[in-house]
Amino acid sequence: MKTKMKTTLIIFNFILLLVLTSFSAFKEESYKKGDYFYLKLAPVDPRSLIQGDYMILNYEIVDELWARLNNTKNNMKVGYIVAKIDENKVAHFIDVVDKPFDDKNLIFIKFKSNSYNIKINADSFLFQEGEAKTYENAKYSKVVIVNNVLRLVDLVNEI
Template sequence: MAKYGVALVAALILLVVNASIWQKERVLANGKTVYLALAPVDPRSLMQGDYMRLRFALEEHIRAHLPTPPPDSQDGYVVVKLNAQQLAEFERLSPTLPSLPDTQQLALQYRIRQGQIKFATNAFFFEEGQADTYAQAKYGEFKVADNGELLLSDLRGENLTVLSKTRL
């Protein structure tokens, strides 16, 4: 009987994991594209192995609209307006997912943990030997779900040029 219980739990775990993967694949395929400008990071920590630490310029706009000192933990949405190139420009903060009638606006989910503002990720992983290519990154390319969830899909260079050789 215990074997069946273990098999059932394993099957449920696989079902949940696969559903999560399917959902993220749908966002990557169908989500709205938005570009967030990268902010400088400590150059001593820029490249560590085959990933790059990321920080976004939008974080400074969010920080400027938070109380001082910022909360230790908070979830919310930053409303951005997309310009002609789909670059995000700060408009306002919202504690809940806002209704946005303007199709050029997006609500992007953010969270604050231990006083640090976080978007989808703070790192970008790439193929071994591609550090010099990604050191030119100026923008993060994100896909945005209807609920404001962001998935980092790539990094872009100056003028939104594609950096990865696999996406040419």
């Protein structure tokens, strides 16, 4: 009796694990097929460009946000970058707001800030070992927005 119960429990757990893993993989693939756009990368310190199997990323849109926040002496901790996507699917900084509003021509990218750093949830890129040369000259990141939060899909040299 106990053996049958253990076997049933193991099979149930395996099926549950399979369902959860499949759901997670399906969700991740759906992000990659979503309505993507590009963010122009800004230069970073070359000594910290490639650290192991990941890259630290910096974006022009974040630099523009940083300048805007410093010019207005605004110390927002959480907010949204307002951006417009051009004909090449590249996002350009428009403004910064504390909460998104309804405008189909604009996108809203959530950010978090402290006194010295701004995070937009796509600030590092993981890649396979030995693939650094493929990505070190990237000029854009390919991203999608899910609930106003960026999801990094890939790095590209050209659009």
